[in-house]
Amino acid sequence: MRRKIISFFGRRRTWSIPYAIFLLIFVLIPLALIVYYAFTSETGGLSFENFRKFMQHPEAINILIYSIGVAMVTTILCLLIGYPAAYLLSRLESRMASLLVMLFILPMWINFLIRTLATVALFGFLKLPLGEGALMFGMVYNFLPFMIYPIYNILQKTDPNLIEAAQDLGATPRQVFFRTILPLSIPGITSGIMMVFMPVISTFAIAELLTINNIKLFGTTLQENIYNGMWNYGAALSLVMLVLIGITSLLNTGSTAKASEEGGLI
Amino acid sequence: MIKKILTSSYLGLLLVMLYAPILIIIVFSFTEAKVLGNWTGFSLKLYASLFQGGVTHSLSAALWNTLIIGLTAAFISTVLGTVAAIGIFNLQQRAQKAISLVNSIPILNPDIITAISLFLLFVSVGISQGYTTVVLAHVTFCTPYVVLSVLPRLYRMNPSLYEAALDLGATPFLALRRVMLPELKPGMISGFILAFTLSIDDFVVTLFTIGNEGLETISTYIYADARKGGLTPELRPLSAIIFVTVLILLIIINQRAVKKTNLKTT
Numbered sequence: 271m272r273r274k275i276i277s278f279f280g281r282r283r284t285w286s287i288p289y290a291i292f293l294l295i296f297v298l299i300p301l302a303l304i305v306y307y308a309f310t311s312e313t314g315g316l317s318f319e320n321f322r323k324f325m326q327h328p329e330a331i332n333i334l335i336y337s338i339g340v341a342m343v344t345t346i347l348c349l350l351i352g353y354p355a356a357y358l359l360s361r362l363e364s365r366m367a368s369l370l371v372m373l374f375i376l377p378m379w380i381n382f383l384i385r386t387l388a389t390v391a392l393f394g395f396l397k398l399p400l401g402e403g404a405l406m407f408g409m410v411y412n413f414l415p416f417m418i419y420p421i422y423n424i425l426q427k428t429d430p431n432l433i434e435a436a437q438d439l440g441a442t443p444r445q446v447f448f449r450t451i452l453p454l455s456i457p458g459i460t461s462g463i464m465m466v467f468m469p470v471i472s473t474f475a476i477a478e479l480l481t482i483n484n485i486k487l488f489g490t491t492l493q494e495n496i497y498n499g500m501w502n503y504g505a506a507l508s509l510v511m512l513v514l515i516g517i518t519s520l521l522n523t524g525s526t527a528k529a530s531e532e533g534g535l536i
Numbered sequence: 537m538i539k540k541i542l543t544s545s546y547l548g549l550l551l552v553m554l555y556a557p558i559l560i561i562i563v564f565s566f567t568e569a570k571v572l573g574n575w576t577g578f579s580l581k582l583y584a585s586l587f588q589g590g591v592t593h594s595l596s597a598a599l600w601n602t603l604i605i606g607l608t609a610a611f612i613s614t615v616l617g618t619v620a621a622i623g624i625f626n627l628q629q630r631a632q633k634a635i636s637l638v639n640s641i642p643i644l645n646p647d648i649i650t651a652i653s654l655f656l657l658f659v660s661v662g663i664s665q666g667y668t669t670v671v672l673a674h675v676t677f678c679t680p681y682v683v684l685s686v687l688p689r690l691y692r693m694n695p696s697l698y699e700a701a702l703d704l705g706a707t708p709f710l711a712l713r714r715v716m717l718p719e720l721k722p723g724m725i726s727g728f729i730l731a732f733t734l735s736i737d738d739f740v741v742t743l744f745t746i747g748n749e750g751l752e753t754i755s756t757y758i759y760a761d762a763r764k765g766g767l768t769p770e771l772r773p774l775s776a777i778i779f780v781t782v783l784i785l786l787i788i789i790n791q792r793a794v795k796k797t798n799l800k801t802t
Contacts, residue, residue: 286623286635289616289679293638296676300653301641307656355550358543370547372787377554379782381737383758384775388557391572395560411554464644472646475739479762489648489740496652496744501659508652515646 307505320506337488341470344409352417360425417462424458565772598757609674610732617682651744665747673745682727689723
């Protein structure tokens with residue numbers, strides 16, 4: 271019997287091969303291609319020309335810095351607005367909470383371009399000008415649910431006995447929050463930050479639509495270069511972004527795996 | 537009491553903010569005005585012309601493309617991801633870790649990096665871009681989610697069940713079909729749904745892999761439309777219908793989940 275099981279499991283192992291090949295072709299090789307294109311010039315041959323061009327191109331650098339700024343402000347706003355919401359949701363009676371959480375997630379099921387155009391319509395309706403303010407509103411609007419959900423998830427799983435214990439031991443409500451609840455919810459906060467910060471840097475289309483093409487974010491620069499046939503330069507810019515993302519994930523070490531598992535929306 | 541009022545007013549305010557743009561779209565789907573924000577009296581004309589086709593021929597073509605691509609990509613990802621999950625589950629720990637790491641790359645990568653890397657792959661190989669490339673690209677970013685939703689089912693499964701099936705004389709294939717698949721089914725279904733929604737909601741990856749043969753999905757259609765300066769009025773009723781459908785589906789799912797937990801606790 272034992273041998274039967276072993277051969278059964280032994281053969282199952284080979285089932286991962288098709289997917290391994292698929293990942294190689296569609297994930298690893300394409301990423302290697304970005305690196306390859308980034309370090310070759312238009313005429314072929316190894317060169318650092320693309321990076322030199324980037325360094326000598328203040329516009330691209332300014333856009334990158336601006337995009338990081340927008341992403342940081344968006345992340346902070348989402349955290350400041352989203353944390354209290356997630357906290358309040360986690361205190362609600364479970365049936366009510368699951369209904370409200372669903373309501374918070376629901377807008378994400380609408381195509382984000384339609385949502386963004388709806389924001390444009392809202393600003394038009396309220397006679398507010400489009401521009402930086404609209405951009406920030408649109409970003410927070412689009413990404414707030416990604417902050418609320420992981421934090422809610424963690425808070426909801428927090429053992430209420432820990433909070434009670436803190437209270438019993440004489441902690442003031444403030445101490446309970448800052449010394450018990452907040453530290454316990456840090457995994458949720460980091461996955462929320464990852465799920466907001468990284469996508470914001472790379473968004474394109476949202477900024478153009480909300481600022482009538484006045485503000486460009488880094489994602490747009492990437493897209494324009496690729497579209498205009500400047501693959502090598504575009505690849506170099508993508509590599510810059512990949513490095514940036516690598517750094518952000520390293521700063522959030524350990525929480526990345528959690529972000530993908532627990533932060534998932536279903 | 538005051539706490540309760542504050543809680544509900546904070547959450548209520550956020551929900552108003554999240555839903556205001558969507559509400560505007562729904563309200564203005566019931567008027568004929570070309571420009572969103574002008575109210576020219578109640579009318580169902582936009583709904584009628586959405587279903588008649590004709591004027592909106594390219595829109596309904598885009599809608600069909602979106603659905604077909606979404607279903608194809610979700611189907612392929614579910615099959616590939618389930619087979620892969622069974623394979624990964626039976627690998628040694630080291631190989632398991634390696635493949636899980638690569639599996640998480642498409643989840644953690646921003647859309648635009650996935651998009652550019654796949655674009656470079658397709659142009660390097662020289663495949664003409666169209667249906668096939670879009671589906672392949674969607675399968676690339678959908679399958680990891682399927683793997684992540686099927687794997688936990690495998691870990692939760694009681695391994696004695698196979699032993700029992702094999703002991704009772706089932707062939708490995710029969711044991712797989714009659715014992716393993718029913719156990720994996722919930723994970724496969726949620727993986728399929730997730731893959732489908734990710735696919736129909738995708739814009740960036742689609743834009744980079746769709747080529748310029750005139751193939752459009754809803755997202756690229758809206759993008760092209762918005763760049764021309766406005767939203768085709770028929771998109772308003774379409775968004776309204778999508779939104780209400782999703783709302784109803786989620787409420788049903790939620791109700792069923794509540795019922796299930798109630799049954800379990802009693």
